Amino acid sequence: AQSVSQHNHHVILSEAASLELGCNYSYGGTVNLFWYVQYPGQHLQLLLKYFSGDPLVKGIKGFEAEFIKSKFSFNLRKPSVQWSDTAEYFCAVNVGGGATNKLIFGTGTLLAVQP
C-alpha cells in the first residue's frame, strides 16, 4: 500500500533558524505531492504542491520544497522561520497520475518556533 513517512514528529527552532522537514513516500509510479499546514485551532491549508516540471517548488509564506524522484522524497524548507510558522505540517501524496483525487497524508510534524 502507498504510504507517506514524516520522520520528524516534533521540531523546536528559534526564530531565524532554517527549517527542513523530511517527507518520503512509497510508490513507484506517477505521484503528485503536497504540503499542508495546520495553524493552531485552524483547519488545513495548502502550502505548496508538485505535479511535474521544475522539482523545486515555491509556496506561500517563503516555503519551498524539492522533489527528488530517486530518493522518493519531497522535503519542505524555509531559510528563516518566524514565530508565526508554529503549526503542524503534513506531507501528502496522490498516486495514480490523477485517476483519483484521493490524498494519503503523513503523520505530521509539529513545529514550535521560539521567539
Place this chain on the structure above:
Amino acid sequence: NAGVTQTPKFQVLKTGQSMTLQCAQDMNHEYMSWYRQDPGMGLRLIHYSVGAGITDQGEVPNGYNVSRSTTEDFPLRLLSAAPSQTSVYFCASSYSMGRYTFGSGTRLTVV
C-alpha cells in the same frame, strides 16, 4: 462565505449511540472526503466520493457509513459509536488535484 461547513463542532456520545456528522459545500466540487485526525497518526482517509451517487472506502472505513445523494452534501454516519472513534473529523472537498478545502472539523468524544 463559500466553503465547507461541518456540523456539529463538538459532540459527546455514549458507546453504542449512533449519529451523523454533517458536511456541506457550496463550491460545486465533485470530490469530497472524510478524514479523522488523531495525535501522532496524521489524517487518515475514512471514505470519499467522486460525485453524487458514488462513494468508496478509504484507509479506515470500518464503523462508518457515507452516502452522496447531492453534490453539496456528504454526511458521515457512525453506526454504533466506540471509544476508538474519539477523534477530530475533517470533511474536505476539491475540484482539482490536491487543492482541497477543509471544513473546520468536528471534535467527537465517545465515552
